[in-house]
Amino acid sequence: MSNATARVLLYSDDRTVRQQVRLALGSRVSADTDELEVFDVATEPGVFTAVREGGIDLIILDAEATPAGGMGVCRGLKDEIADCPPIVLLVARVADAWLASWCRAEAVCAYPVDPERLPAAVADLLRAKVAGAAS
Numbered sequence: 001m002s003n004a005t006a007r008v009l010l011y012s013d014d015r016t017v018r019q020q021v022r023l024a025l026g027s028r029v030s031a032d033t034d035e036l037e038v039f040d041v042a043t044e045p046g047v048f049t050a051v052r053e054g055g056i057d058l059i060i061l062d063a064e065a066t067p068a069g070g071m072g073v074c075r076g077l078k079d080e081i082a083d084c085p086p087i088v089l090l091v092a093r094v095a096d097a098w099l100a101s102w103c104r105a106e107a108v109c110a111y112p113v114d115p116e117r118l119p120a121a122v123a124d125l126l127r128a129k130v131a132g133a134a135s
Contacts (some may be wrong), residue, residue, distance in 0.1 A: 006034040006126050007055055011047045011070060012062035017090070018042075020113040021060060027081040029119040033126045044068035044076075044093075051077060056085045058125055063091045063100070064111075073095075074103040088118070 014019050018040050028035050039056075041047050044067075050056060059077070061070030062093070070089055077084050089105040090113065091097065100108040106128075107121040 024115040030123040078104040
């Protein structure tokens with residue numbers, strides 16, 4: 001663990017979802033990961049602008065967001081952004097996990113936001129990113 005901060009981009013048009021995600025994540029998802037700094041965006045253009053500006057370590061996308069759902073945004077990011085940060089997709093139905101893999105999301109979490117599963121998925125992806133950077 002370093003003194004750095006992991007920057008997380010959170011996309012949802014629903015402020016309740018954004019609030020639930022923030023509460024589930026807290027300020028740190030595990031003792032061996034950096035503190036989190038979560039940035040909210042409510043629009044697809046906001047996602048692309050933030051990612052293109054750089055400095056994002058992980059992205060959480062709401063698959064149920066409107067008018068642009070997180071799955072389409074995920075696929076677009078993976079197609080358009082070189083070295084796209086890892087993505088967690090929040091899905092309404094567990095059966096949608098196959099679509100999330102088609103979108104090339106690294107992790108999938110189902111609604112309602114699970115205060116154990118979501119932080120665990122985020123911690124796993126942050127650890128993998130650090131391990132990848134070290135090799």
